[in-house]
Amino acid sequence: MDPGLYTQLLDLACGAFLLAAVLVLWRRELASFIRVFTAQGLALAAIAALLGAREHRWDLLGVAVLIALLRAALLPYLMRRALTAGGETHETEPLVNVTASLLTAAVLTLLAYAATRPLTDLAPSSATRALPIGLAVVLIGFFTLATRRRALSQVVGFLLVDNGITAVAFLAASGVPLIVELGVSFDVLFAVLVLQVLTTRMRAAFGGTDLDDLRELHD
Amino acid sequence: MSGDQVTLIGTVAVVAQVALVIAGAPWLAGLMRQIRARLEGRAGPGPGQPWRDLRKLLRKQPVTATGTGPAFRAAPLVLVATALVVAALVPLAATRTPVSGHADLIVVVALLALGTVSLALAGLDTGTAFGGMGASREMTVAALVEPTLLMSVFALSIPAGSTNLADIVSGAVHDPARLATPTGLLAAVALLAVTVAETGRLPVDNPSTHLELTMMHEAMVLEYSGPDLALIELGAQLRLTVLLGLLAALFTPWGIATTDGWAALLLALALLALKVAVLGALLAAAEVHLAKIRLFRVPELLAGSFLLALLAVTASYFLTGA
Numbered sequence A: 001m002d003p004g005l006y007t008q009l010l011d012l013a014c015g016a017f018l019l020a021a022v023l024v025l026w027r028r029e030l031a032s033f034i035r036v037f038t039a040q041g042l043a044l045a046a047i048a049a050l051l052g053a054r055e056h057r058w059d060l061l062g063v064a065v066l067i068a069l070l071r072a073a074l075l076p077y078l079m080r081r082a083l084t085a086g087g088e089t090h091e092t093e094p095l096v097n098v099t100a101s102l103l104t105a106a107v108l109t110l111l112a113y114a115a116t117r118p119l120t121d122l123a124p125s126s127a128t129r130a131l132p133i134g135l136a137v138v139l140i141g142f143f144t145l146a147t148r149r150r151a152l153s154q155v156v157g158f159l160l161v162d163n164g165i166t167a168v169a170f171l172a173a174s175g176v177p178l179i180v181e182l183g184v185s186f187d188v189l190f191a192v193l194v195l196q197v198l199t200t201r202m203r204a205a206f207g208g209t210d211l212d213d214l215r216e217l218h219d
Numbered sequence B: 001m002s003g004d005q006v007t008l009i010g011t012v013a014v015v016a017q018v019a020l021v022i023a024g025a026p027w028l029a030g031l032m033r034q035i036r037a038r039l040e041g042r043a044g045p046g047p048g049q050p051w052r053d054l055r056k057l058l059r060k061q062p063v064t065a066t067g068t069g070p071a072f073r074a075a076p077l078v079l080v081a082t083a084l085v086v087a088a089l090v091p092l093a094a095t096r097t098p099v100s101g102h103a104d105l106i107v108v109v110a111l112l113a114l115g116t117v118s119l120a121l122a123g124l125d126t127g128t129a130f131g132g133m134g135a136s137r138e139m140t141v142a143a144l145v146e147p148t149l150l151m152s153v154f155a156l157s158i159p160a161g162s163t164n165l166a167d168i169v170s171g172a173v174h175d176p177a178r179l180a181t182p183t184g185l186l187a188a189v190a191l192l193a194v195t196v197a198e199t200g201r202l203p204v205d206n207p208s209t210h211l212e213l214t215m216m217h218e219a220m221v222l223e224y225s226g227p228d229l230a231l232i233e234l235g236a237q238l239r240l241t242v243l244l245g246l247l248a249a250l251f252t253p254w255g256i257a258t259t260d261g262w263a264a265l266l267l268a269l270a271l272l273a274l275k276v277a278v279l280g281a282l283l284a285a286a287e288v289h290l291a292k293i294r295l296f297r298v299p300e301l302l303a304g305s306f307l308l309a310l311l312a313v314t315a316s317y318f319l320t321g322a
Helices: A003-026 A030-055 A058-086 A098-122 A131-147 A151-173 A178-206 B003-039 B049-059 B070-089 B105-125 B129-160 B165-174 B176-180 B182-198 B226-251 B262-288 B295-319
Strands: none
Touching: A003 A030, A003 A098, A003 A131, A003 A151, A003 B176, A003 B182, A003 B295, A030 A058, A030 A151, A058 A151, A058 A178, A098 A131, A098 B295, A131 A151, A151 A178, B003 B049, B003 B070, B003 B226, B003 B262, B049 B226, B070 B105, B070 B226, B105 B129, B105 B165, B105 B226, B129 B165, B129 B182, B129 B295, B165 B176, B165 B226, B176 B182, B182 B226, B182 B295, B226 B262
């Protein structure tokens, strides 16, 4: 593949990947979280496919297909089912308001750039230069986990962290071995299923999925 | 070609550009209103209506409200003057003009801010409740708009290596791939959002409302009448035209004359009119589907566009490995 075109496509995919994470903080409708997450899954699959095409590694293309199936089809389907069962459509009153969240995202992105600077300097290439984007998505995912209160937002925050980690693995080391990737994928899938069960239990107990209702421990 | 003729073409380009902006601004406003009217199922007054309004207002006797001071009287002139200077500075039709050396991004943003501030001072000067309210809201929006505007054009200036708008535009003409990067796309979205906010269009401000609770721009200019009101209206239309022209010049720079030649200049002027008309039509068509957002949600929109502009700058700085 032409190096200039490869760099441009990789940068575009990374830009879309980061933009999706920012949009999660911007939007309030839970349904749009799922659409944004689907787009992010596709961008991640595109990053993997580009790296695979660049290095002529067919297993990476297989991983890209796997990522697209899991993160852009199966997980959104599960989340959409949880959403229709839940009946809540909006993230009301996040702990930090949207304006402050967006400005925090700006600071987190700059922090990610500062933190990955030494790593990028080790082996400057177009893939490692995009490394901060993966770390920024991880940090934004943590921020979403810390400040959003609906169970579905928590699931999306957790998946943002995971997407970010996967992106860092791809950009820094051209991906992990296929067997590890499979293991991580199943792990994520089970985590989402467990969270879905938890959501159902919370709704049965409290009539909503606001995490603030979880105040006491029971046996 | 002699040096004299180069300066001659450059001078003609600046004059023609300013003349086109002045003549075209009311037509653009009329075109946008007409498109909205048609899409909403109304007949509409036709795109020439703003010119007829201006002529009617200019013939009226000038009246100023009692108790108003110099800020109130100077504001319409400052607003129009700053918009005209920006129209001359921004490389809308040609990049090699006598003033292109001064077409610095920071100057352009400062001039636009000067117009905004003078109008807000005029709103305060009238001493009415609406004037003060409108001025306060306009300043809130302006405080968020200016950094975004600076950031997004700054993102574009990194690949060009200069904050001179003429250099940025001619760089993009010769290297169009620069625009299809994350930097270009993020900056385009951020700049579009601030253009909408700066010119007081939906969803930030509704230019056709006179409902007290929602007015921003209209609240500041309530006390104006006659020729002053005509200048204010013209100033607002000029700003919209210039900002759309800037958007068109930065993101679709094709056709802008980077060489000297009469044919290239004529083509550039025709394309400028076409590009701004298409952008205005798209904006008007989009406005039909938008509702004005609550005033308290406006900072969210602008903080979002600021974040996009900041990401554009960081992406431009880090991904290119500069």
